Amino acid sequence: MSTAAQPIEPDEAVCTASDLRVSLRARGVDVVDGVDLVLRPGKIVGLVGESGSGKTTSGTALLGYARTGAAITGGQIIVAGHDVRSMSPGQVRRIRGIDIGYVPQDPSSALNPAIRIGAQLRELLDLHNVGTPAERADAIRTILPEVGLPNTDEFLRRYPHQLSGGQVQRVALAMVFLPRPKVLVLDEPTTGLDVTTQSMVLETLDRLCERFAVAALYVTHDLAVVATIADRVAVMYAGQLIEIGPAAEIFNRPGHPYTRALLNAIPHLHRSFALTGIPGRTPAPGARPSGCRFHDRCAFAIAECAATEPDYADVGPQHHARCIRTGELPAWDPRARAVADTDPQRERDLVLTVQDLNVYYGPAHVVHDVGFDLARREIVALVGESGSGKTTISRCVAGLHDQWDGEVDLGGEELVRSARRRTPEQRKRIQYIFQNPYGSLNPRRTVEQILLRPLELFGVAHGRAARERAAQLLDAVQLGEGALSLRTNRLSGGERQRVAIARALAAEPDILVCDEITSALDVSIQGSITELLNRIKNERSISMLFVTHDLALVRSIADRVLVLQHGRLVEGGLAADVLDRPEQTYTQDLLAHTPTLEHTLE
Amino acid sequence: MSVTSPPAAEQEPQDPVSVPATEASGRSPARAWTRWILRRLGLAVLTLWLVSVIVFIATSAIGDPVRAILGRDFDVSPERVASIRAELHLDEPLPVRYGIWFGNLLQGNPGNSVANGLPVAELIGDKVVNSGFLVLVTALVMVPLSLALAMLSARGRGGPLDNGIQFVTLALAGVPEFVTGILLVALFSTSVFHLLPAVTVLPVGYMPWDRPASLILPVATLVIAVTPYLVRILRSNLIEALDSDYVELARLKGVPEGRILREHALPNTIVPMIQVTALQLAWLVGGVVLIEYLFNYPGIGAALVDAVRNSDFPVVQALSMIIASVYIVVNLIADIASILLTPRARTGMAA
Secondary structure, three states: OOOOOOOOOOOOOOEEEEEEEEEEOOOOOEEEEEEEEEEOOOOEEEEEOOOOOOHHHHHHHOOOOOOOOEEEEEEEEEEOOEEHHHOOHHHHHHHEOOOEEEEOOOHHHHOOOOOOHHHHHHHHHHHOOOOOHHHHHHHHHHHHHHOOOOOOHHHHOOOHHHOOHHHHHHHHHHHHHOOOOOEEEEEOOOOOOOHHHHHHHHHHHHHHHHHOOOEEEEEEOOHHHHHHHOOEEEEEEOOEEEEEEEHHHHHHOOOOHHHHHHHHOOOOOOOOEOOOOOOOOOOOOOOOOOOOOOHHHOOOOOHHHHHOOOOOEEEEOOEEEOOOOOOOOOOOOOOOOEOOOOOOOOOOOEEEEEEEEEEEEOOEEEEEEEEEEEEOOOEEEEEOOOOOOHHHHHHHHHOOOOOEEEEEEEOOEEOOOOHHHOOHHHHHHEEEEOOOHHHHOOOOOEHHHHHHHHHHHOOOOOHHHHHHHHHHHHHHOOOOHHHHHOEHHHOOHHHHHHHHHHHHHHOOOOEEEEEOOOOOOOHHHHHHHHHHHHHHHHHHOOEEEEEEOOHHHHHHHOOEEEEEEOOEEEEEEEHHHHHHOOOOHHHHHHHHHOOOOHHHOO | OOOOOOOOOOOOOOOOOOOOOOOOOOOOHHHHHHHHHHHHHHHHHHHHHHHHHHHHHHHOOOOOHHHHHHOOHHHHOHHHHHHHHHHOOOOOOHHHHHHHHHHHHHOOOOOEOOOOOOEHHHHHHHHHHHHHHHHHHHHHHHHHHHHHHHHHHHHOOOOHHHHHHHHHHHHHHOOOHHHHHHHHHHHHOOOOOOOOOOOOOOOOOOOHHHOOHHHHHHHHHHHHHHHHHHHHHHHHHHHHHHOOHHHHHHHHOOOOHHHHHHHHHHHHOHHHHHHHHHHHHHHHHHHHHHHHHHHOOOOHHHHHHHHHHOOOHHHHHHHHHHHHHHHHHHHHHHHHHHHHHOHHHHHHOOO
8 A cells, every 4th residue: 555556547557468378388278379469547447258268277378387398489478568579488477466466276285274364375475575674574563453454463373274275265365466466467366265265355356456457367267257356348259358348348248259159158147047058069179160169069150261360350349359240240149049937827846855954964063944845847946055954955855965854755655864875766866066077086987888877777778779779868868879989088067067967867866966067067067957957857757956157147047946045045946036036035135145156337 | 062963974173264273173282182192092001011021922933031040050950940930930820920020110120130140221221222223313313314205206207317216225124134233344344444343342331422433334335225114115105295286286386396295295195104104113223133233333232132142031031021111202303293283183182
């Protein structure tokens, strides 16, 4: 605060990157090329992209940094008047932290577990001899309340493991703002945080950026967060910046088919949208197509798209898209894909009833008197923050956790606690899909072996018939038959999750329990999985218990929703009712903190 | 913990900060420590007791001590055999003999040597000190040397220095320590140079530190035997730390590389370092036997070999118990140090 930065004209860029290129040393392949960014004081640019798009690589390149094995090989980077690429490593080190700060993706692993919070905060100030030791201690005591942390000695003596996820992220924010940098790169700083914590962190960040006139680059895959915080949005695909413009412009008049496809994959809180994915998969560095990199997945592609690499075309004021057809695209209506909410008058044919469910982990009582029901061809969402008991309940229903009492009734039969003691028929009727498809599929087996196992175990089909059935299942989850002979390490995250869904379907269940099955996946893949689940529900009359922390996703996928907090049922009912007219304060809070695109829409 | 609180895995500390995390809750750290140490000591005592049983049974099987004492007289004077047997309680059943021996041991009396009748404590006292000194000097050379090599290696990962260190340590790790010892003797004491004494000759009343030159080869052999493992394990620990997110953040904060290695990576590798060092030290205490024999060093190794050859079972028993105790104590100290140096474990003691 007292450290007077040179007065900067509001529109003067403090950080620019032009034609940035980062390559893998060994193969000479570009990870990122042709990225242009301009950061201005007090403004936040959101850099959006899916995994593998090169967004994090571009972000850290602004600090003159590339991961082991990669190097910045082209372009110009100017940070606060320094030409980063012409500086020696020692000089670059001296501007890092001081002129340009970095907030890591997962601060719980990015803070050193062996060093106390106070010492980690002080390190950079000591290193650069900022002020006297007393002034440094003072600066730390002043900044902590700014980010909503106590500035007591007791707190400064703590180690990172003694803080909660939100506190750790605030420490990272305090650390980066301490030396008053002019530029800030934030790498998915709120991923993994609960919505209320996320919204507090975002608020703090927004306030500090404005107050200290910091120019920030906010790297994320979450368009809803970007809509909440960013002034400008840059969209990356396959190592290139494909669209950049003011946030309102991007969300209302997206000029690139990829941006449109991304927006089509995003659920909204207050309107049920039919989510769609993007066909194909993101090309890896080295396998990127010539011409427009998106042409092979683009619905609007013409022959010329494959031949010429498009240059930026103007879409609107300060809004550019790298698409030769941007002028010819149909007008964008964000509400075009809205669908009707579940009809409240619909008849419900109950398949599962849960009453007075109480769950324990050893001596701890974690779920209290929860009751709900699930009808045929219905999706009931269990939502809540971490520790709300949503996954625990779903595990009890599936019989994966057996320390509970209460009544779980499956089509008239009362289920015993543990899946081991249930009848094969009961086990067959409830199938579980796990959150992490990287852990839930055996990497030593081929997809065919994975699918044959439940078919034979539950006596659905044997021999040739089983193999034919496996192929049909793959078709049902939109994977080609070619995948049958592959091991799962050859598949992407979204493809693995499809195999996991196919495996669950193989048992011909009545109920699918889906435990956060899209939270580890990119938005476009989440969109296509949601689309798939809706189709499965309708075609096969399957019911689903859908565990998620994402309230907006509930609107697009679920018929009914149950809101949980600390193991108790807060509120339940039709998804549209609960999300549009929440009765309980807790639900209202959750909704208020959930980032959404809505307010950007005109 | 109250009955209603959720389990640790599901528990998210309250975000609005005022709630102190772990330190203030639960029992007092002092009591937790006392309980932990008492439990570990109890386990250590139990282990030692089991060792004593095994040692006793094993040593009672190494041969007839009476035959060893009497030599040729054994066959000609049955009455002397009987009297010695009675003196050594050899006529009693095994459990009774164990009880007598263990009772004496607890009173600090390991008995008398059957070879020359001297008290065992007097006989091996100096040798234990000599061996202890050898291990101590070895440790003082080995730990800093391994650390320095591992840091050089990790810092220049993939470079010529790292590759050189990796190659040499791998090669040395493959050579048994007695071969190293013989090669060193050949090189420095016999065929090539005549710089260092090949064997240790200590006049009566002299201790090893009075003749430092004679320590060089045994220490060098032990260091060469142990350091390669330490270097390789420390290097991989350091590299793991250097690849971590917190080191990446430190780099992005502009912390110089040397400081990252010393202040960010090293503190997180100290604990595995202590554990590996403790294992190696414990191995050394047993491993010196061979090396001492090779260099004729007057330590427990030579004493143990002699005692086994003479069926001098009280000496074998006493030395085995000493080696076992060192093993257990070193590991206990390493565990305490590990907890003290791991913030999560240390603060966890109170939770």
